[in-house]
Every structure is written in structure tokens, then in C-alpha cells.
């Protein structure tokens with residue numbers, strides 16, 4: 001297994017319910033390190049790319065709206081990369097099962113998740129499920145500059161001239 005990185009998202013319901021502190025405290029039980037963290041506005045492109053593997057599911061459109069924050073007046077998520085030995089499984093275990101009704105009540109999803117009347121699992125947190133997903137998701141949500149450790153290959157190159165925001 002060795003050293004892994006895994007992507008965690010505190011989803012819009014988690015932010016709206018003021019669960020950020022609680023969720024980070026639960027995740028600290030893993031003794032993993034945080035290699036990067038940011039608050040991210042989730043546009044449709046990012047949402048659809050993140051959940052690309054689920055695009056044929058009947059709940060896909062609702063899921064995209066959920067992760068974009070359309071149901072919680074919070075158009076953002078908190079994205080983190082946890083780093084360390086067996087990080088993927090350690091984080092998944094504390095998250096609990098996808099369906100919050102089936103999740104262990106002591107897990108994050110068991111404690112804080114719910115199923116909406118339209119049938120979506122609002123389960124407060126996302127965590128990468130396996131090494132392939134973890135690599136894809138870490139690379140999707142973070143640039144190498146935003147992480148303090150790199151387990152996936154990086155390259156150094158001259159930055160293209162691009163427009164950035166500066167303080168006025």
C-alpha cells in the first residue's frame with residue numbers, strides 16, 4: 001500500500017450545517033497529514049468532471065446540482081488532500097458507507113448524512129474510493145503548487161502568460 005494521497009471534499013451540506021470543524025476533527029483520528037486545502041467554487045465543468053464515472057446514473061443531474069451547492073446556498077466546497085500510509089482506506093473507513101442510512105452511526109456519514117425527499121444521499125463528505133480515483137481527483141482539484149508533498153510526477157516548465165487577479 002505505502003504512502004498515498006486521497007481527495008476529501010466537505011460538501012455543501014457539510015458547510016451549511018457548520019460541520020467543517022467536526023469533520024476535520026474526525027479525520028485527524030487517522031493521524032494522516034493534510035498536504036493541501038482550499039475553498040473551491042464548483043462550476044458545472046468541475047462538477048461533471050469530478051463525477052464523470054457516474055454520468056449514466058439516473059441521479060447524475062441532481063448530484064451535480066448538489067455538489068455545485070444549488071440546494072444549500074453555499075456555492076463552494078472545502079477540498080483537502082490527506083497524505084500518508086494507506087490514506088485512501090483510512091479516510092473511507094471514517095467516512096462510512098455511501099448511503100447514510102446504512103453507514104455506521106459512528107462514521108461521519110452515519111452521524112451527519114441524510115437522504116433527501118428526492119432520494120439524493122446528502123452525506124456531507126466525499127473521499128476518493130481507490131488509488132485510480134485518488135490520483136485522478138487529486139490532479140483535478142489541486143495544482144502541484146498547492147500541495148506540500150508530491151507523490152504523483154511533476155514537471156517544471158515556464159508558465160504561459162496568463163491573466164491572474166492581483167490586489168488592486
Ligand code: UDP
Pocket residue numbers: 054059063097098119120121122123126127129
Ligand atoms: N449518490 C446518491 N445516490 C446513490 C449513489 C450515490 O445520491 O444511489 C451520491 C452520494 O452523494 C455519493 C455520490 O453520489 O456520495 C457519489 O457516489 P459514489 O457511488 O461514488 O459514492 P461515494 O464514493 O461518494 O461513497
Ligand code: MG
Pocket residue numbers: 127128129
Ligand atoms: Mg465515489
